[in-house]
Amino acid sequence: MSQNQQLFDRAQKTIPGGVNSPVRAFKSVGGTPIFMKSAKGAYMYDAEGRQYIDYINSWGPMILGHAYEPVVRAIQEKALDSTSFGAPTELEIEMAELIVSMVPNVDMVRMVSSGTEACMSAIRLARGYTGRNKIIKFEGCYHGHADSFLVKAGSGVATFNIQTVPGVPAGVYTDTLNAPYNDLEAVRRLVEENKGEIAAIIIEPVAGNMGCILPAEGFMPGLRELCNQEGIVFIMDEVMTGFRLAAGGAQEKLGVAADLVTYGKVIGGGMPVGAFGGKREIMQHIAPLGNVYQAGTLSGNPIAMIAGYTMLKTLKDNPAIYTDIDGKTEYLHQGLDRVLAKSGVPYVINRMGSMISVHFSSHPVVDFTAAAAADNARFNLYFHYMLQWGVYLPPSAFETWFISHALSTEDIDRTVAATASFLDTL
Ligand SMILES: *Cc1c(COP(=O)(O)O)cnc(C)c1O
Numbered sequence: 001m002s003q004n005q006q007l008f009d010r011a012q013k014t015i016p017g018g019v020n021s022p023v024r025a026f027k028s029v030g031g032t033p034i035f036m037k038s039a040k041g042a043y044m045y046d047a048e049g050r051q052y053i054d055y056i057n058s059w060g061p062m063i064l065g066h067a068y069e070p071v072v073r074a075i076q077e078k079a080l081d082s083t084s085f086g087a088p089t090e091l092e093i094e095m096a097e098l099i100v101s102m103v104p105n106v107d108m109v110r111m112v113s114s115g116t117e118a119c120m121s122a123i124r125l126a127r128g129y130t131g132r133n134k135i136i137k138f139e140g141c142y143h144g145h146a147d148s149f150l151v152k153a154g155s156g157v158a159t160f161n162i163q164t165v166p167g168v169p170a171g172v173y174t175d176t177l178n179a180p181y182n183d184l185e186a187v188r189r190l191v192e193e194n195k196g197e198i199a200a201i202i203i204e205p206v207a208g209n210m211g212c213i214l215p216a217e218g219f220m221p222g223l224r225e226l227c228n229q230e231g232i233v234f235i236m237d238e239v240m241t242g243f244r245l246a247a248g249g250a251q252e253k254l255g256v257a258a259d260l261v262t263y264g265k266v267i268g269g270g271m272p273v274g275a276f277g278g279k280r281e282i283m284q285h286i287a288p289l290g291n292v293y294q295a296g297t298l299s300g301n302p303i304a305m306i307a308g309y310t311m312l313k314t315l316k317d318n319p320a321i322y323t324d325i326d327g328k329t330e331y332l333h334q335g336l337d338r339v340l341a342k343s344g345v346p347y348v349i350n351r352m353g354s355m356i357s358v359h360f361s362s363h364p365v366v367d368f369t370a371a372a373a374a375d376n377a378r379f380n381l382y383f384h385y386m387l388q389w390g391v392y393l394p395p396s397a398f399e400t401w402f403i404s405h406a407l408s409t410e411d412i413d414r415t416v417a418a419t420a421s422f423l424d425t426l
Contacts, residue, residue: 003047007035022156029380029395034387039066041406044392052392053411055401059394060240060265063325063354064314065406071269071310078306084298092300095309099267099277102247102316105257109277110286111300115239115264116144118274119202121294122260123148125276126200126233128292129285134194136201138181140368140398142209143202143237143262151176154209154368159396181207181367182215184222191230200260201227202235205250208400209240210371211357212350220256227259233282239264239274240400245353247316253353269311271304321405325354328412329403332356335416343423348374354403358382371398382422389418 001009011018019025019033026033035047042065044052057063064071096109112118123135123146135148142155150157150165151173157165164173177194179186191198201223207213227234236258241250243266251258260278267273277283287293298304315321333351336358340347346362359365360382361374379397386393391414394401 002032004032004035007047008032011035023159023394023396023399026395028159029383031384033395034392041065041067042404042408042411050390052387052390053407053415054404055391055393055415056399057402057404058265058270059399060244060402061268061270061311062404063244063266063402064311064321065404068269068311068314070314071307074306074310075271075303078302081302083303084301086297089300089302089305091302091305091309095300095305095312098309098312098316099263099275102243102312103261103277104248104251105259105279106261106277107280108283109275110283110294111305112274112276112294112296113272113298113301113304114144114274115237115262116146116274117296118239118262118264118276119143119149119235119237120146122235122262122276123200123202124294125282125286125292126235126260128290129282130199130231130233132197132199134175134177134197135199136177136179136187136190138203138207138368139178140181140210140213140371141202141204141207141237143204144239147172148176149202152178152368154207154398156396158210158368158372158398180369181210181213182219183367184219184226187223188226191226191232196230198230198232200233200235202237204240205236205238205254205256206241206245206352206355208355210368210398211359211365212352212355212400213365213367213371214350214352215254216366220254224256233259235260235262237262240355243267243312243315244355244402246322247319266311266315267308268304269307271301271307273304273308322353325403325405325407328405328407328409329354329356331409332403332412332415335412336419339416339420339423343420343426345378345423345426346375355400356403357397357400359397378426382419385422385425386415386418389414389421391415391418 139152140154143149238249242263245253264274359374360378376397
């Protein structure tokens with residue numbers, strides 16, 4: 001029996017499904033999950049010593065590649081000063097100042113420990129600020145696993161085709177309204193039908209949890225305009241796009257302003273970090289300044305902060321990193337385009353910046369319905385074939401591939417060659 005199989009069998013005895021986050025279990029693509037032991041740069045190494053070119057990059061955070069030395073060193077040094085205080089530190093100020101200096105429309109920021117916490121807190125703040133209860137989200141978007149968001153959600157919820165999540169009270173469901181991504185008219189209708197009741201619209205400005213889906217021309221500015229007209233708090237969930245699409249995230253890349261923004265993934269440099277921030281006018285309602293309560297024993301934790309700070313400072317000081325990873329992603333896009341077009345297999349590649357995904361679809365993939373209608377059984381075959389070639393793609397068609405700065409042209413060539421070889425088997 002393989003090492004991975006042994007570990008998986010053992011894991012399932014004490015961990016539900018053998019994993020601490022569902023998509024890791026390979027349940028939708030089938031087969032045994034790969035247990036990782038170490039990673040460096042663009043490569044991960046499993047329990048059996050096999051090497052993989054990594055297209056997950058911890059689902060985003062490893063934008064500079066694994067075990068990026070300045071981050072690792074900063075963590076090691078900081079740990080000697082104690083790993084937690086439960087009291088404020090100067091480092092938290094430096095982190096907040098750095099974020100505010102990089103990102104538009106953020107005057108104040110509160111650190112938390114995950115993207116889920118950031119989105120959950122931002123919604124509470126929007127409700128507390130507006131005195132309204134309902135929120136509008138988009139089918140196939142994922143904002144973490146807080147109750148309010150688990151209605152027609154993306155990522156693992158879509159991967160496992162969970163229609164309604166047991167344990168989420170119906171009262172919570174009724175306050176979460178869903179619209180198809182890219183359907184501005186549907187949003188206008190929801191706002192009209194619930195006049196004066198919508199606290200917030202929350203969206204992934206570039207969707208990454210149903211594969212990668214780009215906002216159509218005019219969609220994001222249209223939402224911004226609607227929020228202005230109706231006094232709705234516009235929340236951009238930049239957990240995936242923040243510090244990835246640009247130093248200023250999707251707000252900068254798309255040129256659309258948010259009222260509140262949530263962060264996760266890259267912001268922690270691989271440590272458990274999230275954040276939400278925005279205009280002072282709204283943020284001042286958060287406790288202890290206001291009465292919208294929100295707290296965290298390990299929020300602003302020094303080890304997490306130094307990892308995130310070091311990562312963000314590197315990105316801020318080296319804007320060429322963005323040009324470089326975007327160029328690498330474009331090179332991958334062109335290579336995949338070439339072999340897919342030649343094969344005659346229907347496909348759609350969606351890409352923005354260093355987010356990209358392949359859908360085996362003959363129709364444009366612009367929303368969740370289109371993503372779900374693609375030949376995702378074929379994606380599962382593709383995934384396993386690539387794994388054999390030592391290329392680790394996300395184990396679901398409903399996830400985006402994340403490109404890191406450490407990825408080389410040779411790695412990309414190998415990925416394209418593996419894809420061509422897969423297409424030959426069809
Ligand atoms: C990953 C993700 C989250 C949840 O973040 P966690 O750190 O996993 O809780 C929220 N929103 C988006 C857009 C994400 O991609």
